Amino acid sequence: MQLIWRTDDSGTVRKGTMSGPRPVVLSGPSGAGKSTLLKRLMKDHEGVFGFSVSHTTRSPRPGEEDGKDYHFTTREAMQEGINNGEFIENAEFSGNMYGTSKAAVENVRAKNLICILDVDIQGVKRIKESDLDPIYISIQPPSMEILEKRLRDRQTETEESLQKRLEAARIDMELSKEPGVFDIVIINDDLEKAYEELKKILNEEITKVQEAK
Numbered sequence: 001m002q003l004i005w006r007t008d009d010s011g012t013v014r015k016g017t018m019s020g021p022r023p024v025v026l027s028g029p030s031g032a033g034k035s036t037l038l039k040r041l042m043k044d045h046e047g048v049f050g051f052s053v054s055h056t057t058r059s060p061r062p063g064e065e066d067g068k069d070y071h072f073t074t075r076e077a078m079q080e081g082i083n084n085g086e087f088i089e090n091a092e093f094s095g096n097m098y099g100t101s102k103a104a105v106e107n108v109r110a111k112n113l114i115c116i117l118d119v120d121i122q123g124v125k126r127i128k129e130s131d132l133d134p135i136y137i138s139i140q141p142p143s144m145e146i147l148e149k150r151l152r153d154r155q156t157e158t159e160e161s162l163q164k165r166l167e168a169a170r171i172d173m174e175l176s177k178e179p180g181v182f183d184i185v186i187i188n189d190d191l192e193k194a195y196e197e198l199k200k201i202l203n204e205e206i207t208k209v210q211e212a213k
């Protein structure tokens, strides 16, 4: 079924009615383990999930592929896309632009797969204003100290970008405690336990997709 997007008078992105599995929003501080968990989920459930490939103006990390991990772009091109109404949401994070295009979500939903979106807390707020109606999951680290260690060990950040990410993490950790923001908050201390918890929450949607095959 075709998705029909429109922007209402208040600028809110609305979509036409369609059937299919509910999308999943994974959010939480940078370094909490979202990518680790979602990559495993997709590998273990082939043909069930599809990743909503975001746009970003940050540079690719070693091993990241354009069109698979992100659509790597420039500020000018991304701003033009935003001005043309091509994005569901966009945000500035740690000195770069990030955003979910309508096409990214549509591509996954056209295949009747569970669409997974990995977005920051600003993205969560914008998606809540849309009609996407996803399951909202926050992945949180056990502590700021452990988060900092994970980010340092990952070796992807400069000291400046690391500090920006830690600052954003403090805000994210506070907001995730607010009732009603997330359907569930998973503390990713032990990876196996966090993964089991994630699978349990998504079990109903996973079964729906598997049974529809």
Ligand SMILES: Nc1ncnc2c1ncn2[C@@H]1O[C@H](COP(=O)(O)OP(=O)(O)OP(=O)(O)O)[C@@H](O)[C@H]1O
Residues within 6 Å of the ligand: 028, 029, 030, 031, 032, 033, 034, 035, 036, 037, 150, 151, 153, 154, 188, 189, 190, 191, 192
């Ligand atoms: N439970 C865990 N225990 C120890 N290390 C972990 C755990 N979960 C993830 N990690 C490691 O922490 C680092 C950050 O994880 P990951 O890149 O998945 O985070 P992220 O939330 O996707 O970050 P970003 O938002 O910046 O993309 C990675 O090196 C990953 O291997």
Ligand SMILES: Nc1nc2c(ncn2[C@@H]2O[C@H](COP(=O)(O)O)[C@@H](O)[C@H]2O)c(=O)[nH]1
Residues within 6 Å of the ligand: 027, 028, 029, 030, 054, 055, 058, 089, 090, 091, 093, 098, 099, 100, 118, 119, 120, 121, 122, 123, 124
């Ligand atoms: N609002 C959005 N946030 C996004 C999107 N894609 C990723 N992100 C978030 O950005 C940070 C940093 O990601 P990184 O890959 O540079 O480490 C992280 O919190 C992601 O969740 C998006 O489309 N919109």
